[in-house]
Every structure is written in structure tokens, then in C-alpha cells.
Amino acid sequence: MNNERQQQILEMLEQKGEVQLQQLKDFFPEVSVMTLRRDLISLENEGYLIRTHGGAVSAKKVAAITGEEDEYSRRAAEHIEAKLKIAEKAVPLVERGRSIYFDAGSTIMCLAKLIPDESFSIVTSGANIALELLKKQNCTVITLGGHVNPNTLSVSGPNAVSYLDSINIDIAFMSASGLSPESGLTVSNVYECEVKKKVVRRAKKVVILLDSRKINKNMTFTYANLEDIDVLVCERPLPADIKAEAEKYGVRILD
The missing domain is CATH 1.10.10.10 (Winged helix-like DNA-binding domain superfamily/Winged helix DNA-binding domain)
Incomplete structure (x- = not known):
């Protein structure tokens, strides 16, 4: 405090x-x-x-x-200091006059809270992130349609993937459950993985917001590799092997 x-x-x-x-x-x-x-x-x-x-x-x-906190609320409260540091570093990358995508996730939520109330145009797969952005008077918000995961509050499924074909994305701010040199960026839900894959393919610039607990951690499904991204934001310096692999592909590192 x-x-x-x-x-x-x-x-x-x-x-x-x-x-x-x-x-x-x-x-x-x-x-x-x-x-x-x-x-x-x-x-x-x-x-x-x-x-x-x-x-x-x-x-x-x-x-x-x-009653008892839901799963998302418990996870959102974990390591909040690290998530805020990451979000603060990412705020300058959110550009006006661009088509922006916000992934679901508690670190992305921190970013949604911190961006200024300016004329941003943001598409998001996070139901709660859309509600947070709507607190700002000047922000235009579009949500994907589909199934809402109660644990992550993210929207996924065939309708969400299909809708992404109809929009242009300049900058995508993405989260992940794990990152390792051998498996890349991973998540545990196959439907959310498909949405993330499509976003990465359609975005001109991909920014990954990842707290250090998720480094060298593998989940079931890979949605991107380091060569697919442009910026990696972490709250502390990356391990040498991850940093070397990222630099090999020209990834900008903010740590």
C-alpha cells in the first residue's frame, strides 16, 4: 500500500x-x-x-x-506485482489509430486497467477484459463470440475462430500458460489454442506478456514459437537460453 x-x-x-x-x-x-x-x-x-x-x-x-472465490479470481490475485510490472512496460506499445487485440488472462487485464482513456479500437477474447475496457469513455471494444471458459473468462470455439477471419489486427497482446525453447508458447485448452493460433497468424505484430513463473513450463498445446512473435515482455531478466533463442529470431525483449 x-x-x-x-x-x-x-x-x-x-x-x-x-x-x-x-x-x-x-x-x-x-x-x-x-x-x-x-x-x-x-x-x-x-x-x-x-x-x-x-x-x-x-x-x-x-x-x-x-461465497468462495472463483478460480479466475484466485489466479488473478497471484503474483500481482509481477503482472503490474509487465503491464506497465507494455502500455507504451498500445498505439492509437491501430487495430488492437487483447487476449484473455490476468496480466492482460492489468494492461487493460492501465492504458489511458484514449480512442483505442480493441478486439478481445476476454469477457471480463471487455467490461473493464468499457469503463473508459473513449475506447471502442469488440468481443469475439463463442463459448466462455469459466476458469479463464476467455471466449473460444469455432465462431470465435471464424470471426477472426473478418478483422484486421495490427498489434496483438497475448498471454500464455508456458514458454520453453522446445515447445514454444503453450496453453492447456485446445479451443483457446486455436483462437490464439489464428490471432498470431493475422496480427502484423505480436506482443507476449509473460510472468517469469511460466518460463520453462510446458502445457499441452502450442500456439506459437519464438520466431512467430515480435516482442516479449517479462518482469525480470530472462534465462540465458530463452533470451538467446529469442534474440536469434529478432524478438525485442522488455525485461
Whole structure:
């Protein structure tokens, strides 16, 4: 947690369960709405709250209402610091005036939260990522149609793959469950693999967001190899063998 003000916001949430942005502005009259909104974003990224339209709800209150956390929520809360570092490095790569694709996944979600509210045009396979992007007033959002995986909240299946044939993708921001020199970028779901394969084939530029826990890890299905991508973003320096293999194919490394 960054400061005393954020601690006070948490204490308010602890007492009331939820808080409105206007209430925070009244409580902190010397602080701008933009700064208070950044406080809420920071606290949400740390897992303390969930932002709503005009305010926030305590994560504890949501858990009490819904019961045990779902699988996606548990995974999203893991290694959040690494995911945020990766997303921060990737933000400058999100260009206006381009057709952009956001894959599903919790690291991509961090990127969706961090990009500025500007006139981006974004296609996504993440149902929750689409909802996050819609919080921004100036962002145009398109979702793929198909089956929603309850564990990843990603959309896949024949309809999703077919729809990708009808769109152009300048820059694709992709996730993976594993990366190794021998197997490339891998995932565990065959239907999601097919969607990712199609995106990589159609995109002019492919950016992989990958936290270091997934390096030298193999899942069942390969959707791309290092020669298929353009940029690899990680929160820490890559192992020597991965770095050498990536550099062999001219992959730009941000670590």
C-alpha cells in the first residue's frame, strides 16, 4: 500500500463495505478526483477492493456475498506485482489509430486497467477484459463470440475462430500458460489454442506478456514459437537460453 490516504480509504471500506468517489472527495477536499481514482485503482490491483461505477466495494464484502472465490479470481490475485510490472512496460506499445487485440488472462487485464482513456479500437477474447475496457469513455471494444471458459473468462470455439477471419489486427497482446525453447508458447485448452493460433497468424505484430513463473513450463498445446512473435515482455531478466533463442529470431525483449 502506497500511503496513509489509501489506508484511510481501506478503513472506510472496512466500516461501510463500499464507498463513493464523491464521499472520498468530501473526506479529502485537498485531493483531486483523479488522484483518488488512482488510489482506488492501486487498491484494486492489490486485491483490496473492486471498483464500481462511481466508487468501490470491499473485496471482503463481495466474497461474503458470493461465497468462495472463483478460480479466475484466485489466479488473478497471484503474483500481482509481477503482472503490474509487465503491464506497465507494455502500455507504451498500445498505439492509437491501430487495430488492437487483447487476449484473455490476468496480466492482460492489468494492461487493460492501465492504458489511458484514449480512442483505442480493441478486439478481445476476454469477457471480463471487455467490461473493464468499457469503463473508459473513449475506447471502442469488440468481443469475439463463442463459448466462455469459466476458469479463464476467455471466449473460444469455432465462431470465435471464424470471426477472426473478418478483422484486421495490427498489434496483438497475448498471454500464455508456458514458454520453453522446445515447445514454444503453450496453453492447456485446445479451443483457446486455436483462437490464439489464428490471432498470431493475422496480427502484423505480436506482443507476449509473460510472468517469469511460466518460463520453462510446458502445457499441452502450442500456439506459437519464438520466431512467430515480435516482442516479449517479462518482469525480470530472462534465462540465458530463452533470451538467446529469442534474440536469434529478432524478438525485442522488455525485461
